[in-house]
Amino acid sequence: xxxxxxFKTDLLGSIPSLRAFAVSLAQNADRADDLVQETLVKAWxxxxxFQPGTNLKAWLFTILRNEFYSQMRKRGREVQDSDGIMxxxxxVHPAQHGQLDLKDFRAALEQLPEDQRExxxxxxxxxxxxxxxxxxxxxxxxxxKSRVSxxxxxxxxxxxxxxxxxxxxxxxxxxxxxxxxx
Amino acid sequence: MKDATKTATAAAARHGPSRDTLxxxxxxxxxxxxxYDELVSDDVPDRFARLLAQLEQAETAQKKD
Numbered sequence: 385x386x387x388x389x390x391f392k393t394d395l396l397g398s399i400p401s402l403r404a405f406a407v408s409l410a411q412n413a414d415r416a417d418d419l420v421q422e423t424l425v426k427a428w429x430x431x432x433x434f435q436p437g438t439n440l441k442a443w444l445f446t447i448l449r450n451e452f453y454s455q456m457r458k459r460g461r462e463v464q465d466s467d468g469i470m471x472x473x474x475x476v477h478p479a480q481h482g483q484l485d486l487k488d489f490r491a492a493l494e495q496l497p498e499d500q501r502e503x504x505x506x507x508x509x510x511x512x513x514x515x516x517x518x519x520x521x522x523x524x525x526x527x528x529k530s531r532v533s534x535x536x537x538x539x540x541x542x543x544x545x546x547x548x549x550x551x552x553x554x555x556x557x558x559x560x561x562x563x564x565x566x
Numbered sequence: 567m568k569d570a571t572k573t574a575t576a577a578a579a580r581h582g583p584s585r586d587t588l589x590x591x592x593x594x595x596x597x598x599x600x601x602y603d604e605l606v607s608d609d610v611p612d613r614f615a616r617l618l619a620q621l622e623q624a625e626t627a628q629k630k631d
Contacts (some may be wrong), residue, residue, distance in 0.1 A: 388622065388625060389622075392618050392621075392622055395618060396614070396615065396618060399610050399614050400606045400607070400608070400610060401606060403605065403606075403608065403610065404602055404605035404606045404608075407605050408602070408605070417611065417613075420614065421613070421614070421617060424614065424617055424618060424621075425617070425621070428618070428621045485597065486597065486600055486601060486604070489597040489598075489600075489601055490601060493601065504588070504598065505598070505602065507588060508588035508594070508595055508598040508599070509598045509599055509601070509602035509603075510602070532588070536588065536594055539594050540594060543593075543594075545593045545594065
């Protein structure tokens with residue numbers, strides 16, 4: 385059947401992006417791949433409800449995100465297990481420059497609440513517009529904007545990068561010292 | 567996988583100055599893309615291609631019945 389063949393090819397092509405988003409959300413490679421698998425099965429079952437010509441990636445991200453939060457609810461929102469699987473795996477092929485920096489960045493990203501992390505990933509890395517991200521997350525565009533801006537401010541604070549909004553180095557470093565001492 | 571980078575760049579261009587806060591001029595924006603691009607370019611395990619082949623086969627079998 386030609387239509388489902390094309391759908392299958394499109395799904396295959398989406399897997400790298402789906403995995404990247406899943407890892408960003410779950411912060412664990414094994415759980416991320418389970419999420420991707422669940423997403424592919426659901427997408428296959430619901431393929432009739434996908435409207436050709438609309439954004440398949442956004443549709444798939446929505447399914448994956450819903451699956452992630454429904455699993456979180458089932459698990460009673462347990463604390464994310466950062467058991468070092470990703471860190472160990474990524475250390476095998478480090479980035480060409482700034483390996484340590486990226487490790488720091490990953491650790492900082494992990495400290496963000498899920499809603500802020502997914503917002504900054506969708507906007508700053510996956511290439512979605514604010515409107516698309518709002519649709520994926522089922523919230524208002526303004527909510528996405530404020531989550532992105534809070535995520536960015538928090539990352540700057542954790543990583544001690546001075547941003548456009550200047551709180552002054554003393555204020556930032558004392559906040560960072562305060563939180564790390566706690 | 568350079569597609570994600572291209573998409574992100576195109577999106578950034580499309581949305582203009584309002585996205586500068588996460589653009590290539592920002593340290594956070596650069597790190598974010600570096601983090602994500604590394605994930606996107608990761609090798610995809612065979613299990614997913616096998617899974618889709620199975621789903622397709624199941625569908626074909628059903629139609630024959």
